[in-house]
Structure formats: C-alpha cells, structure tokens
Amino acid sequence: MRVLKAIPVLLLPVLLAIGCATTAYVEKDETADFSRYQTYAWIDSDKNEDKKNRHADLMKKNVQEAVNAKLQKQGWREVKNRPDVLISYDMLVEKSTRELSNPVYSMPFRRVYYNPFYRRFGTIYYPSRFMGYDYNTATVQEGTLTITMVDAKTDKTIWQGWTTDDVNSRNVTRKEIQSSVNSIFRKFDVVKK
Structure with missing residues (x-):
C-alpha cells in the first residue's frame, strides 16, 4: 500500500521535467525508408567560418556529442566512410522582443x-x-537549433527537427544545447515503425 502512495511522488519530478521542456518541431520525408539507415556522418562546416568564430568549435563539439548519444541509443553508429545519412546542424541566436503582461x-x-x-x-x-x-516589452535572446538529416546517396533531406528557446548569452551553454537536443529527439520516432 505504501508503494502505491509513493508512485505519484516519484512521478512528479519526471512530469515536471517533461512539462518544462521546450517545444520541438519535426518534419520527415514520408517516402524515406528509415529501417535501412544504420550509419551516419557529420557534414563539416566552412573552415573560414570557424576561424572567425572560435567559440563555434566548442558549440560544435557539444551539439555533436549530444546528438551522437541520442542516435547511438537508437542503434545508429557514426562512420567516416560511406555513411547512410549525413547530419548537419545550425544554431541561430538572435535578439527578440516579447510582450509581457503583469x-x-x-x-x-x-x-x-x-x-x-x-x-x-x-x-x-x-x-x-x-x-x-x-503591458510592456522586454528584449530576450532566442536560440534556434536545427538538426538536418540528408540521405547520402540521393542528397535529399529526409528528417529535420528544430526548437527555439531563451538563452542567456550569445554563447550557448552545454546545458542549453543538451536540453534542445533532448526536446528534438523526443520526437525522433522514425525507428518505431
């Protein structure tokens, strides 16, 4: 009987964490057969862009580690030669205004x-x-993370997920990246067919 009373108490933190997650949006190609995709590789960004923006290396590493963990949990593996899917990401941080009502x-x-x-x-x-x-307005920084998967043979986009969330600064932290990737891959249901 005590166990039955403890279940709601144990589920409350899980439900709060799920409820506080950002909303993610996903689009996928319905004609793509995801059962044949098992390997992936990352698309390298421009080298000139990386020289201009040094903090991009750390952000790239954090995004790739978070996405790799999610994909490997689904049974995918990263390879260097002849991957089934090419993956890229895009991070956009911009100022926005928000209406507040108190x-x-x-x-x-x-x-x-x-x-x-x-x-x-x-x-x-x-x-x-x-x-x-x-009523008043406040300036906030919004970060949008977009993850795109492209079929390596046909060069056609097969899956894309994105989410937008408030960030504290122009340099997005590891925790913010992890939260965004978790929100996006919560909707990665291509394996479940």
Missing part, C-alpha cells in the same frame, strides 16, 4: 467611521482589488 492590484486600505447609533468608531478594511494588466 497584473496590477490596488493598495489595501482602512477607513475609520463613526456610528452614531452605538456612539463608537469603527474600522472597515478594504482588501486589494484587481485593476487590470500593465
């Missing part, structure tokens, strides 16, 4: 009155009341 309440107050019937003073308490919303 509720506004009046200040509570008291009023003193005189009651001539009882010949006494009394106090009436007026609690705070909802008065409406205060």
Whole structure:
C-alpha cells in the first residue's frame, strides 16, 4: 500500500521535467525508408567560418556529442566512410522582443467611521482589488537549433527537427544545447515503425 502512495511522488519530478521542456518541431520525408539507415556522418562546416568564430568549435563539439548519444541509443553508429545519412546542424541566436503582461492590484486600505447609533468608531478594511494588466516589452535572446538529416546517396533531406528557446548569452551553454537536443529527439520516432 505504501508503494502505491509513493508512485505519484516519484512521478512528479519526471512530469515536471517533461512539462518544462521546450517545444520541438519535426518534419520527415514520408517516402524515406528509415529501417535501412544504420550509419551516419557529420557534414563539416566552412573552415573560414570557424576561424572567425572560435567559440563555434566548442558549440560544435557539444551539439555533436549530444546528438551522437541520442542516435547511438537508437542503434545508429557514426562512420567516416560511406555513411547512410549525413547530419548537419545550425544554431541561430538572435535578439527578440516579447510582450509581457503583469497584473496590477490596488493598495489595501482602512477607513475609520463613526456610528452614531452605538456612539463608537469603527474600522472597515478594504482588501486589494484587481485593476487590470500593465503591458510592456522586454528584449530576450532566442536560440534556434536545427538538426538536418540528408540521405547520402540521393542528397535529399529526409528528417529535420528544430526548437527555439531563451538563452542567456550569445554563447550557448552545454546545458542549453543538451536540453534542445533532448526536446528534438523526443520526437525522433522514425525507428518505431
């Protein structure tokens, strides 16, 4: 009986973690036969771009490690020669404005009155009341991670997943990348046929 009471307590953190995850979007080619894909390789980005942006090496490493872990869990393996699928990613961090609405309440107050019937003073308490919303805008940084899979033989995009989330700075942290990759690969259901 105690075990049955403990189950909801143990499931609560899991449900909260899933509920707080960012929304991911996926598009896949319905004609592609994913049962024949077992190997993959990463597409190298421009070398000139990497020289301009040194932090891109660390971000590239973090994204590739997170995606590799998810794909290897599905039974895929990374190879250098003749892969079935080529994988690339794109990370875009941009400033955006967001509308915020905050509720506004009046200040509570008291009023003193005189009651001539009882010949006494009394106090009436007026609690705070909802008065409406205060609207303003805030500037936020949004990071969009897109992961694309291309069939190596036909050079046709077979699967693409992306998610957008608030990031703290221009350099996306390992934890933010891991969270985005988890959200995207939660919808990677191509193996389940």
